[in-house]
Amino acid sequence: MSPSSSASGIVADTTKGHHYLTIHGYYDTKGALTGEWISSLSFTVGGHRWRINYFPNGMRTEVADYVSLSLQLYKEVATAVKIKFEICFADEEEEAEQAVALESASVSAFTSRKCWEYDDFIRREDLENSKHLKNNSFTVRCDIVVIHTYRSADNAVAYVSVPPCNVCQNLGKLFETKMGTDVVFEVGGETIPAHRCVLAACSPVFAAELFGQMKEGNAAAAGVVRVEDLEMEVFKALLRFAYTGSLSLQGMENDHVTCQKLLVAADRYGMERLKLICEEWICECIDVDTVVTILALAERHHCEGPKKACFDFLADPAKLRGVMATGGFQNLWESCPSLMMELMDMCLPH
Incomplete structure (x- = not known):
């Protein structure tokens, strides 16, 4: 034997x-x-x-x-x-x-x-x-x-090695090379080409704008879409996320401010995952100088995570006093009175 x-x-x-x-x-x-x-x-x-x-x-x-x-x-x-x-x-x-x-x-x-x-x-x-x-x-x-x-593993010979999925990487290359683009966006006097199908797949707003009822009678039918109230830097980051599913603010000035603008854009285009990534990011930026701006942003765009993070920050009396000394706090009283009532209710003893 x-x-x-x-x-x-x-x-x-x-x-x-x-x-x-x-x-x-x-x-x-x-x-x-x-x-x-x-x-x-x-x-x-x-x-x-x-x-x-x-x-x-x-x-x-x-x-x-x-x-x-x-x-x-x-x-x-x-x-x-x-x-x-x-x-x-x-x-x-x-x-x-x-x-x-x-x-x-x-x-x-x-x-x-x-x-x-x-x-x-x-x-x-x-x-x-x-x-x-x-x-x-x-x-x-x-x-x-x-x-x-x-862990232990079988030592069987691998005759075929399958690489990881690189769909996002390939789509990212498609975005960078602009190959086969079929729509052009005009943002702040600049233009950027893209692919209708990719954008429609990740955003219900893009889908309606490029293929649905919103297309009829607007410039999308001619292949040019004018985007109002967004900066090119923010819109380009939004498009890159649509292609790759990842977000990088590398190299951008004031990246925490850019992230807030990107959150607004993600909400506008119904890109929920991007919005949540931005929410997570701005929760890390809360301090005496930014909390009022972030709280107002969270209220306008229904961001429960950042709103709770701001309230937790303001629960510290010393931090609250510092924020109350800023001009932004008075503006928040005037623009979001219901939000301020929530904050005062939280601060008052029960």
Whole structure:
């Protein structure tokens, strides 16, 4: 009788993701003290919330001549999260090198509020003389691989390797190359071509405007649609989301303001998922200077999440006093009296 033979393997179940962080007005940020940091908006990879902390003048005295960065696990977790990660400049060559480095990177265990430090990311003098600093801004990319579990697997030979679905990537290329476009939008004096079928598939408003009753008698029949009350930057982000299902505000000035405008556009075109992504984003932007604007926006566009987040922020008496001293608070009294009654009811003792 011949001896039996078998084989198996151990594999890791992982989730990969990346986040771009753009530092606008770099020279203005140099006024920060050593050890003082500015945090990115939080982002999600592998079911966990993360953020990048930027130290314009280093995180401690020994690296005061450097730009420092750190990666932070932003939310509480019951057990340590195992990840691999790297941060580099957003550059085609460096991103390719980072992808290779990530494969052999060591695994780190992150607990709640723990930061992993890149204390000497780049010397400020080197940054200021580099190709990475353009128009007083630079962008970094953070790649994260979250390791969920390890499991055994069959070692059977794989004769065919099926790549992941790349439909969104292909549609994104279609949007960028403009191949086969059949409608043109005019926004603020500029034009941008698109594909009717793609837009109609993701928006009931686009569907009605380009194929339904709204088409009759308007410019859509002639292939040109005039868009009022939207900026081209916002409308282009809306279209890109329609093609790819993803949102990036990388490189945009005042990205939190752009995100609020994009929320309004998403509501206007009935793109619910995009609207919710914007809602999630602006919840991270609430502070004394922005809470009134965000609360009014949430009320006008029926955004329960941001509205509750604003109320939770204003439940702190010190923060409420700070907001009441602003001119925007008085404007909110005049424009949204019912909302202010809700707020006062929340603040008064019961």
